[in-house]
Amino acid sequence: MAGDCKAGSYDYRKGWLLNEKSVDGSFEAKAPYVDNGTGLVEPQRYFDPAFMRREWSELWTRTWLLAGRVSDIPEPGDFFRFNVGSESFLVVRGTDREIRVMYNVCQHRGARLVASDFGNLKEIRCRYHSWAWTVNGAICDITDRETFRPEVLEGSLDLSKVRHDVWGGFVFLCMDEKAPPLAEFLGVLEPHLAVYRLEDMVTVKDVEVEWPANWKTVVDAFLESYHVHAIHPEILPFYDDYHQQWDLYEHGMSRMLMKFGAVSPRHEDQDSVNDFLAGMLAEVGIDPEGFGKAAGDVREAVQKAKMKLSDRLGPTAGDYALNQMTDDWAYFAFPNVTFNIHPEGALVQRFRPHESDPEKMIYDVTVLIHPIRDPAIQIPAYMGVEEGTDCTGSTRPQRRYLTRGDGGVGPVLEQDGRMIPFVQAGMHSRGFRGARLSEQEQRVRHFHREIDRYLDGEKW
Ligand code: FES
Ligand SMILES: [Fe+2]
Incomplete structure (x- = not known):
């Protein structure tokens, strides 16, 4: 069935056009050919x-990634989780209704905080030693705080945030501050x-x-x-x-x-x-x-x-x-x-x-x-x-x-x-x-x- 059922030749620089009469600059117009060569893919x-x-260190951590739908977190405290490779993220609607994207990791000893894909949180409490954060990611409870020497708790104890943006009802995140804005990337x-x-x-x-x-x-x-x-x-x-x-x-x-x-x-x-x-x-x-x-x-x-x-x-x-x-x-x-x-x-x-x-x-x-x-x-x-x-x-x-x-x-x-x-x-x-x-x-x-x-x- 395949192969020789079509007469004629193919001009790769011209390609096929969906609409021979498409107007230059319209969305259906053909983009100029991009020559990526002829090499074999190893x-x-x-x-x-x-x-x-x-790929993990050079690609996934440096590009914009689609995490999920805005419509899945309509109310304060609503969250969804996005796992990719070895990372896990929480996308949360805060008490101020802002969307925040945070690494799903405890600042005490690194436990993953949330183990489900969707839900609503009143606070984010670690299952291991019960440290807790507000849904906005601010530290709010350190169990037996007095038993830590003060220097150990220096610096931010809030959950680590990651850059994000919204397009088409989707939340995207990017682990790289140097990447261009989402709109430019898309x-x-x-x-x-x-x-x-x-x-x-x-x-x-x-x-x-x-x-x-x-x-x-x-x-x-x-x-x-x-x-x-x-x-x-x-x-x-x-x-x-x-x-x-x-x-x-x-x-x-x-x-x-x-x-x-x-x-x-x-x-x-x-x-x-x-x-x-x-x-x-x-x-x-x-x-x-x-x-x-x-x-x-x-x-x-x-x-x-x-x-x-x-x-x-x-x-x-x-x-x-x-x-x-x-x-x-x-x-x-x-x-x-x-x-x-x-x-x-x-x-x-x-x-x-x-x-x-x-x-x-x-x-x-x-x-x-x-x-x-x-x-x-x-x-x-x-x-x-x-x-x-x-x-x-x-x-x-x-x-x-x-x-x-x-x-x-x-x-x-x-x-x-x-x-x-x-x-x-x-x-x-x-x-x-x-x-x-x-x-x-x-x-x-x-x-x-x-x-x-x-x-x-x-x-x-
Ligand atoms: S690892 Fe989270 S409270 Fe200890
Ligand atoms: Fe297919």
């Missing part, structure tokens, strides 16, 4: 403990994603799974669609996995614009309005029986119909480009978050390194949507939101802690989960010479090039 970076340690992502109003979205799914692979093995898989025909063939009838627009930006950011409502050129039947396309038509009120056109006309018909239903999609519906109505605009926020985003909502995937094992990682899947009051609006199926989920925003589902293979991440993501361990295992082979990347995988190359910049001391 396998050691996917399993070498020394490489993992360098670059084009901020204006490009503003129209979706991420800050107004509600959480309808929150899943955490440990996968037996390096975090980059998994990120790589979500930066390309080259594997779709092989492991997700069921989506080819309504997804053009070949003609994608890939855009590479500063600071390792990138995107791919994925045409939904269009048949893959790899699919055997190019003309019939197949069941999936018929479903997309029906969703926007077009009777598939009376459609009277070919498969190639469906995407545009759905876009136009959906634009007319703008009241269902919220007040800014008129600000979307037509192809945003159908397509999946998939952005990568370096180093470890992807946003597959639609007017209805976003699939947010976060890839966290394990605390000590380079061949384990934590895969977080969050689905955010604009609250749905109109039952006609449907969440794209690949997001894996289960039947019966409350999509009105009145309840926030609890985080589920899954084991790979449980199936709770949704069928398409589960297919990735089954494939990844085979890739991780093969990286070790003495017979593997290094990854050879196509231009369909240019975002993977861009990602690794940016990691190298951190490791080689080229960043701030």
Whole structure:
């Protein structure tokens, strides 16, 4: 099925364009090609403990990291915990309603303070010798203080704070004071994603799974669609996995614009309005029986119909480009978050390194949507939101802690989960010479090039 089904050649400097008529400077316009070379990606970076340690000291501690949602801490004392690698952070709404991000560590002898992911605190009290802090991080109780010689308690005893900022309803933190401000770091992502109003979205799914692979093995898989025909063939009838627009930006950011409502050129039947396309038509009120056109006309018909239903999609519906109505605009926020985003909502995937094992990682899947009051609006199926989920925003589902293979991440993501361990295992082979990347995988190359910049001391 793959390979020779498409005629013609590919000009890597031009690439494919989502919209041949896109206006220069518009959000859908293609970014200039970034030449990251043609070198092989060496396998050691996917399993070498020394490489993992360098990543910790040079990358994770120096970049902006997505910690969680502002909406999870509405009231004073509310907190969520964010663990990444060997660190743990508490993101807390203070008594003054300010958000603070603090290292989750006791100033007495270093015990981790809080052992749950969400909750409300009246104070932060250590379980070991009962020192305590206010929810704002100020020291308020030292057990048997008189038994410490005064010099021992000199200097700040408050919890250590870390730099943070808020964007799109997400709290980000950065352990490095020298890193640029978050908005500068995110670059084009901020204006490009503003129209979706991420800050107004509600959480309808929150899943955490440990996968037996390096975090980059998994990120790589979500930066390309080259594997779709092989492991997700069921989506080819309504997804053009070949003609994608890939855009590479500063600071390792990138995107791919994925045409939904269009048949893959790899699919055997190019003309019939197949069941999936018929479903997309029906969703926007077009009777598939009376459609009277070919498969190639469906995407545009759905876009136009959906634009007319703008009241269902919220007040800014008129600000979307037509192809945003159908397509999946998939952005990568370096180093470890992807946003597959639609007017209805976003699939947010976060890839966290394990605390000590380079061949384990934590895969977080969050689905955010604009609250749905109109039952006609449907969440794209690949997001894996289960039947019966409350999509009105009145309840926030609890985080589920899954084991790979449980199936709770949704069928398409589960297919990735089954494939990844085979890739991780093969990286070790003495017979593997290094990854050879196509231009369909240019975002993977861009990602690794940016990691190298951190490791080689080229960043701030
Ligand atoms: S380690 Fe926390 S009070 Fe002793
Ligand atoms: Fe996949």
